[in-house]
Amino acid sequence: MVRDLRAELVGRSFASVTVLRADIWRTPLAEMLPSLLPGERIVAVERRGKYILVELQSGDHLMVHLGMTGHLLVCEAAAPLARHTHFRATLDDGRELRFDDVRRFGRLAYGARPALEDAGVLPALGLEPLTAGFSQEAFDGLMRRTTRTVKAALLDQAGIAGLGNIYIDEACFLAGVRPTRRCHRLTRAQRAALRAAIQAVLVKAIANRGSSVDDYRDIWNARGSHQDALQVYGRGGEPCFRCGRALKRTVVAGRTTVFCSHCQR
DNA sequence: AACGAGTCCTGATCGC
DNA sequence: TGCGATCAGGACTCGT
Numbered sequence: 001m002v003r004d005l006r007a008e009l010v011g012r013s014f015a016s017v018t019v020l021r022a023d024i025w026r027t028p029l030a031e032m033l034p035s036l037l038p039g040e041r042i043v044a045v046e047r048r049g050k051y052i053l054v055e056l057q058s059g060d061h062l063m064v065h066l067g068m069t070g071h072l073l074v075c076e077a078a079a080p081l082a083r084h085t086h087f088r089a090t091l092d093d094g095r096e097l098r099f100d101d102v103r104r105f106g107r108l109a110y111g112a113r114p115a116l117e118d119a120g121v122l123p124a125l126g127l128e129p130l131t132a133g134f135s136q137e138a139f140d141g142l143m144r145r146t147t148r149t150v151k152a153a154l155l156d157q158a159g160i161a162g163l164g165n166i167y168i169d170e171a172c173f174l175a176g177v178r179p180t181r182r183c184h185r186l187t188r189a190q191r192a193a194l195r196a197a198i199q200a201v202l203v204k205a206i207a208n209r210g211s212s213v214d215d216y217r218d219i220w221n222a223r224g225s226h227q228d229a230l231q232v233y234g235r236g237g238e239p240c241f242r243c244g245r246a247l248k249r250t251v252v253a254g255r256t257t258v259f260c261s262h263c264q265r
Numbered sequence: 266a267a268c269g270a271g272t273c274c275t276g277a278t279c280g281c
Numbered sequence: 282t283g284c285g286a287t288c289a290g291g292a293c294t295c296g297t
Binding site: 050065066067069103105106107123155157164166167210211213215216233255 | 288290291292
Binding site: 067068069084101102103104105146147148149152214253254 | 266267268269270273274275276277
């Protein structure tokens, strides 16, 4: 999404702004946005973990977290509104950037990045799994110093940023590691396999433009295709693609978790 | 430190 | 056809 947004938005300026729902904002600026945002040129679109950051010429940022069902859309101003559209901003080329979210777990914020960080609106996040900082040494350090389950540790955005329920189950399957395993008990080989699997799963899912298991759509409302490549997520009770045995479905760290008890140890 | 439960929401699906 | 229970890509808070 960020790559698509970057290609569409960088260099454009915001024109008018409409806040249809103010309570999804983490900063008390919703009513001031119509005076703050118009005229601002977009200079960059970045991502930190699951947070999307649209950087403006003034140094302020429009921050977006999609939650479960949040969606950013770039469309013509005349395009019909999605049922749960909460924010729309026109661009200087006549198009609009819109945010819609059925469940309203998504959050928007506006402000200078240090201010967003100080307020905890943009929380402290861990390693970016597709950067050099996600070294085997760094990953080993994280795993060796905690007794939590692998699932819980990978869900924790303060350790590694950006992994969610789908890709954690997928990475564990690819690595042959049970999500219920305790981090500090993983072997060196398992840690290496897990780190490689996390990266491989993310790279593939991004290449496939995301997993449209249900609501996910890109900024043009198109579906991704990675849902067709998922090995375990959503397949509880169905045969493992590797060994043919029925996949187990349980709850780990409060989240539905699917794994193969034969292929994952 | 770690974990479970509860909370925030709407909508799809399923059993009766 | 209707109705209630259950569940869903996330992430807080609170109590143990």
